[in-house]
Amino acid sequence: MPARINASFQIQFTGFQLNAELDLPAKGVTTLFGPSGSGKSTILRCIAGLERSDSGYLQVGDEVWQDEKQNIFLETHKRSLGYVFQEPRLFSHLTVKKNLEYGLKRTPISERIIDWDQVIALLAIEHLLERKPHHLSLGEQQRVAIGRALLASPKLLLMDEPLASLDIARKREVLPFIRKLHDEVDIPVVYVSHSLQEVLQITDNLVLVKEGKTVASGSLTELCSELELSQYLGDMSGSVLETIVAAHEDEFSLTRLAFEGGHLYVPQQSGEVGRSLRVHVLARNIGIALEKPPVTSMLNIIPATVVEVSISNIEKHAVQIKLDVGVPLLACISRKSLHVLRLKPGLPCYALIKAVSFAQEMVEV
Amino acid sequence: MDLSPVWLTLQLAGVTTIILLVICTPLAWWLANSQSRWAAIIEAVVALPLVLPPTVLGFYLLLALGANGVIGGPWSDLTGSALTFTFSGLVIASVIYSLPFVVQPLQNAFVSVGKKPLEVAWCLGASRLDAFTTVIIPLSLRGYITAAVLGFTHTMGEFGVVLMVGGSIPSETQVLSIAIYERVEMLDYSTAHKLSAGLLIFTFIVLLIVYSINRKAPQNAS
Numbered sequence: 001m002p003a004r005i006n007a008s009f010q011i012q013f014t015g016f017q018l019n020a021e022l023d024l025p026a027k028g029v030t031t032l033f034g035p036s037g038s039g040k041s042t043i044l045r046c047i048a049g050l051e052r053s054d055s056g057y058l059q060v061g062d063e064v065w066q067d068e069k070q071n072i073f074l075e076t077h078k079r080s081l082g083y084v085f086q087e088p089r090l091f092s093h094l095t096v097k098k099n100l101e102y103g104l105k106r107t108p109i110s111e112r113i114i115d116w117d118q119v120i121a122l123l124a125i126e127h128l129l130e131r132k133p134h135h136l137s138l139g140e141q142q143r144v145a146i147g148r149a150l151l152a153s154p155k156l157l158l159m160d161e162p163l164a165s166l167d168i169a170r171k172r173e174v175l176p177f178i179r180k181l182h183d184e185v186d187i188p189v190v191y192v193s194h195s196l197q198e199v200l201q202i203t204d205n206l207v208l209v210k211e212g213k214t215v216a217s218g219s220l221t222e223l224c225s226e227l228e229l230s231q232y233l234g235d236m237s238g239s240v241l242e243t244i245v246a247a248h249e250d251e252f253s254l255t256r257l258a259f260e261g262g263h264l265y266v267p268q269q270s271g272e273v274g275r276s277l278r279v280h281v282l283a284r285n286i287g288i289a290l291e292k293p294p295v296t297s298m299l300n301i302i303p304a305t306v307v308e309v310s311i312s313n314i315e316k317h318a319v320q321i322k323l324d325v326g327v328p329l330l331a332c333i334s335r336k337s338l339h340v341l342r343l344k345p346g347l348p349c350y351a352l353i354k355a356v357s358f359a360q361e362m363v364e365v
Numbered sequence: 366m367d368l369s370p371v372w373l374t375l376q377l378a379g380v381t382t383i384i385l386l387v388i389c390t391p392l393a394w395w396l397a398n399s400q401s402r403w404a405a406i407i408e409a410v411v412a413l414p415l416v417l418p419p420t421v422l423g424f425y426l427l428l429a430l431g432a433n434g435v436i437g438g439p440w441s442d443l444t445g446s447a448l449t450f451t452f453s454g455l456v457i458a459s460v461i462y463s464l465p466f467v468v469q470p471l472q473n474a475f476v477s478v479g480k481k482p483l484e485v486a487w488c489l490g491a492s493r494l495d496a497f498t499t500v501i502i503p504l505s506l507r508g509y510i511t512a513a514v515l516g517f518t519h520t521m522g523e524f525g526v527v528l529m530v531g532g533s534i535p536s537e538t539q540v541l542s543i544a545i546y547e548r549v550e551m552l553d554y555s556t557a558h559k560l561s562a563g564l565l566i567f568t569f570i571v572l573l574i575v576y577s578i579n580r581k582a583p584q585n586a587s
Contacts (some may be wrong), residue, residue, distance in 0.1 A: 016443075016526075048488060050484055050487075050488075074486055075487070075492075075493075076484070076487035077486075077487045077488075077489075077490050077491055077492050077493075077495075078498070081488060082488065083484075083485070083488040085481075085485070089481055089482065089485045091482060091485070091486075091504070092504065093499060093503040093504055093506070098434055102486070102489050102491070102499075103488075103489030104491055106490035109491060148489065149488070149489075152489050152490055356415060
C-alpha cells in the first residue's frame with residue numbers, strides 16, 4: 001500500500017476554529033484550496049509543528065509526528081520537512097550559497113537524497129551563489145528559498161502560496177520551476193493556494209478548505225466535476241480533462257487531443273504526439289443539444305448522458321448540469337434552456353464545447 | 366601620574382559588559398516574546414536604574430551587599446569576606462546599574478528580527494539553540510553592538526553608585542570618575558584635566574568606531 005499522510009488537527013482561536021482532517025497520498029502535489037483566511041496556512045503550520053493542537057494527530061508515511069493521545073509531539077527541527085513561505089525569508093546575513101547550505105549541513109549524509117548540482121540547475125541560481133539576498137529580485141529570492149528547502153532532503157515539502165508575494169511577471173518566472181520540481185524530484189508536496197490557475201497547473205490532488213474545515217478531498221479531475229464544488233468556484237467552475245496529443249492537423253492549424261470521452265480539436269499546440277496535456281473546460285463554455293446538429297461549424301460535439309441537474313441558489317437564471325462523456329463534464333446552461341430541453345438524469349444528449357483553456361490562456365475552439 | 370584608576374575602570378566596564386551580555390540575552394529574548402503578565406513587571410524592574418537617583422540605588426545595594434545583606438550575607442559565608450568596598454561588589458552593582466542599557470537594545474533587536482527567521486531555521490533542521498546562535502544573534506548584531514557599547518560606557522561613567530558601594534580604595538574601587546572628583550577636591554586641576562580629557566577622547570573614539578561599524582552591519586530582517 002502506497003504511503004499516505006494522515007492528519008487531524010483541532011485548534012480553537014479567538015473567533016476562528018480549525019477542524020482539519022487529511023488523508024492524502026504521500027506522492028505528487030496536493031493543494032489545499034480555499035479563500036483567504038479559511039485556515040489553509042494554519043493547517044500547513046500544524047503539519048510543520050509550528051502550531052500545536054491539543055488533540056492533534058499526524059502521520060507521514062510510517063512516521064508518527066504527532067499523537068497527542070500518546071503525548072507524542074516531534075519538534076519542528078526533528079521533522080524531515082521543507083517549508084517554503086509566502087515571502088522568501090532568506091537569511092539576510094548569509095550569502096545565497098550559505099543560505100542553501102543551511103539545511104543541507106544539518107542533514108546527515110546518509111539521508112541526503114537531493115543532488116546539489118541538480119537543484120542549482122533546476123532553479124537556475126548558479127549565478128546568484130555569491131550574492132547577498134538583498135541584491136536579488138523577489139522571484140530569484142523565492143527560487144533560492146525553494147532550493148534551500150529542497151537541499152535539506154525533506155520527506156515532505158510544504159509550500160504556502162509561494163507565488164503570492166510575486167507580481168504576475170515573477171509568477172510566470174517561478175511557476176515553471178515548481179512544475180519541473182514535480183517531474184524531477186520525487187518528494188510529496190502539500191501546496192496552499194487560492195488561485196485556480198495555479199491549482200490547474202500543478203495539482204494532482206485537491207483538498208477544499210472552507211471556514212477552518214476540510215470539506216472535500218480527491219483527485220483534481222474528480223473534485224472539479226462535483227456539482228457542490230462547482231458552486232463554490234462560481235464563474236470558474238468547470239471540468240479538468242487529462243488528454244494526450246493524438247495528432248496535429250497542420251493544414252488547419254489544429255491539434256487533436258484524445259481523452260477518455262473521445263476527441264477534442266483545439267488550436268495547434270506545441271509538443272509531439274503522445275504528450276499529456278491538462279485541459280480546463282469551463283462549465284459556461286459548454287452547450288447541450290438533444291440531437292446531433294446535422295451541419296454545424298462546431299468542431300467538438302461529444303455524445304453524453306445527463307447525470308445530475310443542480311439548480312443554483314446564487315444564479316437564478318442558470319443551472320449546472322453534470323454530464324457523463326466517459327468522464328464527468330460540467331455544463332452551465334440557462335434555466336430557460338433546461339425548461340425547453342427537459343433534461344433529466346439518464347437522458348442522452350450532446351455536449352458542444354465552445355472553448356477550453358490551457359494553463360493561463362483561454363483558446364476558442 | 367597614577368594610571369591605576371584608568372586600568373581599574375576599563376577592567377570593571379569590561380567584566381560588567383561581558384556578564385551583562387550573557388545575562389541579558391535570555392532575559393531580553395524572554396521579554397521580547399513573552400505573553401505573560403509578569404513580563405510588564407519584570408520590564409519595569411529592569412528599567413528602574415534608568416530613573417532612580419544613583420544614591421537611592423547605591424544605598425539599597427550597600428545594604429544588600431553588606432555582610433548581613435541578602436547578597437553579601439551568603440557571599441561572606443562562602444568566601445569569608447564582605448562584598449562592599451571590593452571590586453566584586455562593584456561588578457555586581459554595575460551589572461544592576463547598567464542592566465537596562467543592555468537589555469533594551471537587545472530586546473528591540475529581537476522584536477525587530479521577529480520569530481520568522483527562527484521558524485525557517487527550525488524547518489531546516491536547526492535545534493532551538495542552534496537556530497538562536499546561527500540566525501537570531503547574527504541578525505541582531507546591531508543590537509548587540511549598541512548594547513555592549515552602552516553597557517561599557519555607562520559603567521565607565523558611573524559615580525554615585527560606586528561611591529556608595531565601593532568608596533574610593535586605590536587599585537581596588539577607585540575608578541576614574543571617583544579619581545577625578547578627588548583630584549578636583551584636592552584642587553589638583555592638572556591631573557583632573559588629564560584624566561577627564563582622556564576619558565572624553567576615549568569614549569568618543571569608541572562611539573565613533575561603533576557607529577561606523579553599525580552603518581555597515583547587515584540590516585535586520587530585510
